Amino acid sequence: MVTIHDLRFLLQPETFSDSAAAAHFSRITRESLDRADALIAVSKFTADQLINECGISASRVHVIHNGVGEEFFEQSPQDSIDAFKKNHDIHERYILFVGFIEQKKNLLRLLEAFKICRERAHFPLQLVLAGPQGDYTTNIIDYCREHSLENAVKLLGEVAAEDLPILYQGAEMFAFPSLNEGFGLPPLEAMASGTAVVASNTTALPEVLGEAAQYVDPTDPESIAEGIYSLAEDTETRERKAREGKKHAQQYRWRNTAANVLKLFNDLL
Numbered sequence: 001m002v003t004i005h006d007l008r009f010l011l012q013p014e015t016f017s018d019s020a021a022a023a024h025f026s027r028i029t030r031e032s033l034d035r036a037d038a039l040i041a042v043s044k045f046t047a048d049q050l051i052n053e054c055g056i057s058a059s060r061v062h063v064i065h066n067g068v069g070e071e072f073f074e075q076s077p078q079d080s081i082d083a084f085k086k087n088h089d090i091h092e093r094y095i096l097f098v099g100f101i102e103q104k105k106n107l108l109r110l111l112e113a114f115k116i117c118r119e120r121a122h123f124p125l126q127l128v129l130a131g132p133q134g135d136y137t138t139n140i141i142d143y144c145r146e147h148s149l150e151n152a153v154k155l156l157g158e159v160a161a162e163d164l165p166i167l168y169q170g171a172e173m174f175a176f177p178s179l180n181e182g183f184g185l186p187p188l189e190a191m192a193s194g195t196a197v198v199a200s201n202t203t204a205l206p207e208v209l210g211e212a213a214q215y216v217d218p219t220d221p222e223s224i225a226e227g228i229y230s231l232a233e234d235t236e237t238r239e240r241k242a243r244e245g246k247k248h249a250q251q252y253r254w255r256n257t258a259a260n261v262l263k264l265f266n267d268l269l
Contacts (some may be wrong), residue, residue: 001268002032003064004038004181008104009050015180017021037268040261042183045204062264063228065218066183071164072192073246078223081170084163090154091126095228096195098164098170099134099178100265101155103142106177106200106218111153111175115226117232120225125172125232130156138214166195173238174232176200177218182209189250191245196215196238198227214241214246 009016009025016022033039033054033263039061041047047063052057085092099105107129117123127138127149131171137155144153159167168174174190176199184205187197191212199205216227231238 001038001040001264002036003042004029004046004050004182004197005042005066006180007046007054008180008182010268011049011053012116012180024094030125039064040264043204045207046182060085062261064157065252065259065266066185066188067257068185068188068192068249068252069254070189071162072189073249074165075194076166076169081166084166085170088154088156090128091124091247092172094128094154094170094233095124095165096168096174096190097129097176098159098174098189099129099176100130101129101137102135103133104179106160106179107136107140108143109218109221109224110175111140111149112221113148113262114153116221116225117229118149120229122166123229124231126154127175128154128156128167128171130159130167132158139268147266164189167194168180168195171195173198173228175224176205177216177224177227178205179218181205183207188249192249192252194242194246196231196241197245198224198231206251209245210248212241226235 010029013022013026039050040103041050041059041061041063042065044063049060050061114127135139144150166189173196174187176187178200181203187199187209197213198216199209199213201215202218214227214231217223
């Protein structure tokens with residue numbers, strides 16, 4: 001039994017900056033697809049890719065969603081949130097992104113949307129980008145310098161697991177305009193943390209996030225900007241989306257995932 005989280009390196013290897021890594025993952029994934037008695041897809045979107053694009057029999061594919069850690073549902077003390085902001089030079093109000101700093105996360109369009117918001121009117125929010133950095137980070141830094149956003153955009157790098165709930169809960173909103181997701185765990189973690197989410201209307205994200213997210217076209221910076229700006233300006237809608245998101249995330253628990261995986265194991269015996 002093999003779990004398939006994402007098929008981008010197999011179906012879109014050109015989007016990987018590391019071609020050797022893409023080739024390696026493609027090879028071992030194809031071997032796994034051939035040998036496994038059962039394939040777990042973490043979303044229906046990924047399951048459909050396996051069936052329709054990889055030619056896998058539907059009888060071998062089982063959709064079992066990922067879960068959200070219990071720590072994200074627990075409210076952090078306000079003094080812990082305030083201390084984290086102070087220690088990392090984060091403003092009182094900020095838009096948050098969490099994930100790998102890579103091309104598929106569409107961060108240059110997010111930066112362009114952020115710039116559009118700042119040009120419309122007084123827009124005091126900071127943009128915080130948290131996650132492992134690589135070569136693509138240079139593009140982010142160059143864009144910020146070119147458009148005088150150095151003081152408005154914060155690159156945090158990778159954040160310790162115990163600090164992630166604090167980071168999510170302190171944010172005004174979470175922005176995730178990714179171009180391709182096999183599931184999309186960070187926006188779901190943000191929802192569990194009680195933070196309103198702006199997300200792409202493509203791939204697995206609408207399936208996973210349901211009606212609780214504010215959806216945007218990830219290929220259009222104006223659409224991303226409108227999604228962010230509307231939530232920033234409309235407190236009532238932002239708070240409603242936050243409540244809906246927290247309720248929606250309740251269905252994604254690791255204990256449910258584990259129970260479904262165990263059942264599949266037993267069915268295969």
